[in-house]
Amino acid sequence: MATMKEIAELAGVSRGTVDRVLNRRGSVSPLTKKKILEIVEMLDYKPNKAGIALSVQKKSLTIGVILFGAGNAFFDDVIEGVESKLGDLSIYGIHLITRRIPFGLDEELGAIDQLLADGINGLVLSPYNDDSIRAKIDRLWDEGIPVVTTNTDIPESRRIAYVGSDFYSCGQTAAALFHRFAPRPLKLAIVTGSDRILCHKDRIRGFLDYCRDLKPSIEIAEVIEAHDDDYESYEAVTQLLARYPDLDGLYYTASGMYGGCRGLMHARKMQSSPDDSDLCIRNKKGNPFLVIGFDSVPSTREMLQKGLITATITQQPQLQGSLSVSILQDYLVSGKLPDREIYHTELSVKLRENL
Incomplete structure (x- = not known):
């Protein structure tokens, strides 16, 4: 050798x-x-892993992780993926520091500065879509601190990779599901997280582009933000149904479906089984009210099982966490840049029948 x-x-x-x-x-x-x-x-040189591990241990490296939503169960799964790499990281003496933050530019900039004060050598980040964050990522790269974005991205920044779903494809998949479940004219409302989160914006863009040429058509009554919050979602859906009594369904681009379903249950008449395990909400025409969104957190599975959610699209959150950390580990240990800049996780559709 x-x-x-x-x-x-x-x-x-x-x-x-x-x-x-x-x-x-x-x-x-x-x-x-x-x-x-x-x-x-020519020599097919392979670095000595034991030597590399010893060398890295002497440096005492730290990876920081900043994710949205302390109360967002989706990111609990991302953290589970991050922590699944603890064994691999410990071999090289690499430590993790994680932060969960609310949506907000100041909150994210503050969290990054705090981790820099803690001496991080690399960062996994769910970025707020703002030029200040883009500039911050660029400065981190100049200072030798690589960034991997996960779950949502910030293009034209100097992050070394993005790991997560194809947002535009997510939106198109959701639109196709509405059309296949109810191939008739539909009036829908969109409940999103934040206009400043790229994955939420592009899930709407993909949805609207797919709907544009559909026959029968899908009409969008309104787009509202609920910031991944179930309480805010509950209030928003209650008010939506008051404004649009002829609404046929809801498209969720982010978290908050549980709160939205609770709002539906209180705003519309239901047919239910004696043990409340099978609920059916109908629109004014007597057709099933459709709710389609993302992820398979416990509250979503509960509402899917009860029939309140029609379908949910999953996006491998554990892989988003574990792969992001692996990419940073490879770079910090051996200087190896990832093979590509974008790693799309797979989408799958969960129904009541395949939950």
């Missing part, structure tokens, strides 16, 4: 120069770098 010493001798440089090229540290002339990499490829 080739060694770093042998590569240095063949290239006529020091081991330190080889180390800088392989670990992308410091400045090396393009010609020397090209020569070293050609020798590495």
